Amino acid sequence: xxxxxxxxxxxxxxxxxxxxxxxxxxxxxxxxxxxxxxxxxxxxxxxxxxxxxxxxxxxxxxxxxxxxxxxxxxxxxxxxxxxxxxxxxxxxxxxxxxxxxxxxxxxxxxxxxxxxxxxxxxxxxxxxxxxxxxxxxxxxxxxxxxxxxxxxxxxxxxxxxxxxxxxxxxxxxxxxxxxxxxxxxxxxxxxxxxxxxxxxxxxxxxxxxxxxxxxxxxxxxxxxxxxxxxxxxxxxxxxxxxxxxxxxxxxxxxxxxxxxxxxxxxxxxxxxxxxxxxxxxxxxxxxxxxxxxxxxxxxxxxxxxxxxxxxxxxxxxxxxxxxxxxxxxxxxxxxxxxxxxxxxxxxxxxxxxxxxxxxxxxxxxxxxxxxxxxxxxxxxxxxxxxxxxxxxxxxxxxxxxxxxxxxxxxxxxxxxxxxxxxxxxxxxxxxxxxxxxxxxxxxxxxxxxxxxxxxxxxxxxxxxxxxx
Amino acid sequence: xxxxxxxxxxxxxxxxxxxxxxxxxxxxxxxxxxxxxxxxxxxxxxxxxxxxxxxxxxxxxxxxxxxxxxxxxxxxxxxxxxxxxxxxxxxxxxxxxxxxxxxxxxxxxxxxxxxxxxxxxxxxxxxxxxxxxxxxxxxxxxxxxxxxxxxxxxxxxxxxxxxxxxxxxxxxxxxxxxxxxxxxxxxxxxxxxxxxxxxxxxxxxxxxxxxxxxxxxxxxxxxxxxxxxxxxxx
Numbered sequence: 047x048x049x050x051x052x053x054x055x056x057x058x059x060x061x062x063x064x065x066x067x068x069x070x071x072x073x074x075x076x077x078x079x080x081x082x083x084x085x086x087x088x089x090x091x092x093x094x095x096x097x098x099x100x101x102x103x104x105x106x107x108x109x110x111x112x113x114x115x116x117x118x119x120x121x122x123x124x125x126x127x128x129x130x131x132x133x134x135x136x137x138x139x140x141x142x143x144x145x146x147x148x149x150x151x152x153x154x155x156x157x158x159x160x161x162x163x164x165x166x167x168x169x170x171x172x173x174x175x176x177x178x179x180x181x182x183x184x185x186x187x188x189x190x191x192x193x194x195x196x197x198x199x200x201x202x203x204x205x206x207x208x209x210x211x212x213x214x215x216x217x218x219x220x221x222x223x224x225x226x227x228x229x230x231x232x233x234x235x236x237x238x239x240x241x242x243x244x245x246x247x248x249x250x251x252x253x254x255x256x257x258x259x260x261x262x263x264x265x266x267x268x269x270x271x272x273x274x275x276x277x278x279x280x281x282x283x284x285x286x287x288x289x290x291x292x293x294x295x296x297x298x299x300x301x302x303x304x305x306x307x308x309x310x311x312x313x314x315x316x317x318x319x320x321x322x323x324x325x326x327x328x329x330x331x332x333x334x335x336x337x338x339x340x341x342x343x344x345x346x347x348x349x350x351x352x353x354x355x356x357x358x359x360x361x362x363x364x365x366x367x368x369x370x371x372x373x374x375x376x377x378x379x380x381x382x383x384x385x386x387x388x389x390x391x392x393x394x395x396x397x398x399x400x401x402x403x404x405x406x407x408x409x410x411x412x413x414x415x416x417x418x419x420x421x422x423x424x425x426x427x428x429x430x431x432x433x434x435x436x437x438x439x440x441x442x443x444x445x446x447x448x449x450x451x452x453x454x455x456x457x458x459x460x461x462x463x464x465x466x467x468x469x470x471x472x473x474x475x476x477x478x479x480x481x482x483x484x485x486x487x488x489x490x491x492x493x494x495x496x497x498x499x500x501x502x503x504x505x506x507x508x509x510x511x512x513x514x
Numbered sequence: 515x516x517x518x519x520x521x522x523x524x525x526x527x528x529x530x531x532x533x534x535x536x537x538x539x540x541x542x543x544x545x546x547x548x549x550x551x552x553x554x555x556x557x558x559x560x561x562x563x564x565x566x567x568x569x570x571x572x573x574x575x576x577x578x579x580x581x582x583x584x585x586x587x588x589x590x591x592x593x594x595x596x597x598x599x600x601x602x603x604x605x606x607x608x609x610x611x612x613x614x615x616x617x618x619x620x621x622x623x624x625x626x627x628x629x630x631x632x633x634x635x636x637x638x639x640x641x642x643x644x645x646x647x648x649x650x651x652x653x654x655x656x657x658x659x660x661x662x663x664x665x666x667x668x669x670x671x672x673x674x675x676x677x678x679x680x681x682x683x684x685x686x687x688x689x690x691x692x693x694x695x696x697x698x699x700x701x702x703x704x705x706x707x708x709x710x711x712x713x714x715x716x717x718x719x720x721x722x723x724x725x726x727x728x729x730x731x732x733x734x735x736x737x738x739x740x741x742x743x744x745x746x747x748x
Contacts, residue, residue: 410667445702499707
């Protein structure tokens with residue numbers, strides 16, 4: 047499973063889990079909220095999922111392409127980026143709930159979430175309900191406002207969860223270091239959330255510049271919270287008296303290190319980027335080189351060696367050109383190389399044999415049918431028969447005829463060579479016996495090898511298509 | 515895949531026999547090549563009496579020279595080989611008329627079937643050897659049809675698509691024997707091999723082939739449309 051970056055409140059855990067389990071996301075959220083109150087287990091679980099599960103492109107967008115929002119018992123499509131951000135904020139100003147709540151949310155959104163806050167609606171029945179911030183009742187358009195509120199609510203829920211967790215751990219909220227710990231928690235959540243977002247953006251690069259500021263704000267806020275929380279924690283623990291000098295000293299050291307190492311770090315950072323680009327290029331080049339070596343270079347060597355044989359050179363060049371063209375211009379065709387009808391398959395077989403053995407093969411196909419296991423076996427047998435005809439057929443044209451009549455597929459392979467008697471073939475020669483006769487028999491068909499009336503040999507392959 | 519020679523038995527260049535031939539092709543190089551290959555009358559018995567490079571000149575030259583056989587390219591400026599056939603229909607008679615042999619680089623089914631329905635007596639591709647072409651020309655001149663294996667395949671295909679016609683179209687269907695003959699041609703058998711295989715005479719094989727050709731030319735428009743639709747040609 048993956049955490050879902052679309053329509054999430056915090057880390058997309060609930061969303062990912064919902065998609066994974068095939069449940070409505072609101073159920074998962076309610077479950078988390080309920081678990082929050084069960085001694086904070088919900089918070090722990092959520093954190094664990096957030097930590098372990100990667101944010102993903104592995105999950106398809108929920109329910110087919112668009113993001114769906116659950117409003118009043120029905121799923122309605124919504125843009126994943128709607129809600130939050132300036133648009134959402136403006137809406138809320140004008141909305142019923144305007145006033146100070148709206149303003150506060152707006153400010154918090156900008157500070158905490160950064161610009162266009164991810165995720166829409168889903169507030170109904172979600173954490174927002176439980177947190178008591180109230181949810182609108184209705185229309186899809188209002189889910190925009192609810193989206194922002196939902197995220198806010200989610201953050202609040204996280205805080206409540208952490209408090210509940212602390213309570214469960216027998217730490218009284220009254221104790222002075224609770225709040226610093228809380229601040230640290232929220233800060234960490236913020237930074238992590240931002241890490242997710244930047245990864246998400248790298249995949250689906252939206253306009254960078256605008257969002258980057260928000261991202262820095264968020265990371266800054268998170269770091270600030272963590273630092274402040276840590277200092278406050280230390281202070282309340284009684285080491286407050288020395289904290290001032292410690293911070294001073296730390297800052298001094300940090301500044302010194304920055305001044306000394308800064309340029310190197312910067313250079314290193316740039317080098318890293320350059321090196322990455324170079325590595326990607328090198329990989330690509332290696333792949334192309336490997337391919338060219340395997341095919342083109344190989345062929346050119348062969349051509350040099352057989353320069354005095356124009357027929358052979360022609361054959362090699364033709365085969366190589368076809369292969370290279372396919373590889374360069376239709377890579378997807380190479381990937382899905384397996385043909386899916388009998389005619390296509392036989393054409394490929396014939397072309398390959400023709401190229402490899404330099405003997406013209408004349409192919410006539412009447413009718414066509416989809417491939418199945420038996421026909422595949424028949425095509426393999428036909429291939430072997432054609433190769434034999436090309437090798438031993440005296441160099442004359444090989445004739446291949448295939449016909450689909452009803453459920454029967456017949457293939458005839460004929461050469462004009464000296465012909466041969468199947469009974470005189472030594473036991474250890476497996477070509478005809480195993481690859482043609484045996485293979486056809488094993489797959490429920492029949493094969494016959496017989497001399498053609500005016501010299502040469504004809505192989506007849508008959509196969510019934512399997513029932514579909 | 516290379517088009518092999520149409521498999522036939524007519525002896526090429528019988529002593530004293532000649533056939534008057536007109537070449538129709540829009541590529542001068544190709545006409546020159548064919549003329550050099552087959553036009554040595556003393557050796558091959560072929561007398562090239564005219565050349566043409568588009569529909570207009572082809573119709574004119576054929577009408578003027580009245581050759582035994584016209585070697586007709588399928589793709590021509592001015593409407594193609596089919597147009598030449600249409601406008602020369604009056605010259606094609608059973609006995610002594612002008613006969614057409616299509617000679618094309620194309621081995622597309624619609625080209626082949628098109629010129630055959632237009633009245634061509636055979637179809638060979640340009641990869642054919644000179645000897646085989648001479649053979650084919652004499653067979654055509656004798657009134658036979660030249661069925662290359664590929665053409666036989668197309669014909670079987672065309673008739674297979676209309677395999678369950680109403681009873682009154684029985685006339686246009688291939689008989690079992692004709693189908694057998696075509697299948698053997700498609701499998702690469704020469705006419706005399708077919709005769710041996712089916713225990714009939716070569717003459718009978720040739721008459722079967724001619725019957726197939728006639729049915730192909732006669733089979734009605736309805737069938738042709740259905741066949742073409744089934745192959746997404748229209």
